[in-house]
Amino acid sequence: MRWSSVETTAEGPKPMGLCVAVLLKDTGSRSELKALLDGQPGLQLREVGTGGTEPEEVVELNPALQRQARQRQMATWLLPFGFGAGMVFTFITNLDTFAFAGPIGQPLIGGLLGLGSGWMGSYAAAASVTSDRDDQIRVVRNRLNEGQCVLMIDAIQSDMVPWALIQRCRPASVVRLKDD
Structure with a gap:
């Protein structure tokens, strides 16, 4: 190469x-x-x-690899924002859901729950997006199979x-x- x-x-x-x-x-x-x-x-x-690269290894020809890349890209934004939103939510609501953790641990637990929500959201967002090039990918993969x-x-x-x-x-x- x-x-x-x-x-x-x-x-x-x-x-x-x-x-x-x-x-x-x-x-x-x-x-x-x-x-x-x-x-x-x-x-x-x-x-x-x-005689060349396998189609499964080529990102442009593998929708699963494209979805993984989108998920990682979404996670870089959603994880920190989820953490911050969880902490802020804990502060502004004055709920004592995690009172056992104390005044410092309670917003931290809220932040971790927000972090988890951001992580799940990155998967949901990446899976919900369909590629506008699916037809072209299908044509190329069919020709490779032939x-x-x-x-x-x-x-x-x-x-x-x-x-x-x-x-x-x-x-x-x-x-x-x-x-x-």
């Missing part, structure tokens, strides 16, 4: 702005397209399926994708998976 003009972090490459799946008819077309795109600045190429070759092209900007080079290989189809 080759990274060109792409910043990487400890977890791997930085998220890109555009992801395109090119469905090719055979492995010869995939090799030809890889050779044409190799060396293009700002592009990251990933082979998916036969044994077609798929080459994922990640680019920082859509104008960096060499559309003319991609069309020279006569792909079966080109599916845009992610626009940021």
Whole structure:
């Protein structure tokens, strides 16, 4: 795998702005397209399926991984706010539900309960959002199951994708998976 003009972090490459799946008819077309795109600045190429990355490992093709990422992102906001809301609620209501914990422990328990509510809310919010790209993902996964070759092209900007080079290989189809 080759990274060109792409910043990487400890977890791997930085998220890109555009992801395109090119469905090719055979492995010869995939090799030809890889050779044409190799060396293009700002592009990251990933082979998916036969001889490449498994589709379950590719975030753009796996709704479960997308949902997990949304849940983690939601949790970073909802957990602290839930904790703060639980503490504030305990202070402003003057309820002595947890009187055994004392004046310091009572708001802390309220904060922990709010923290738990934020955690549960992050799961509920992440599960309730459906992807608007489910149809495109389904098309790509069906083609992978049929044994077609798929080459994922990640680019920082859509104008960096060499559309003319991609069309020279006569792909079966080109599916845009992610626009940021």
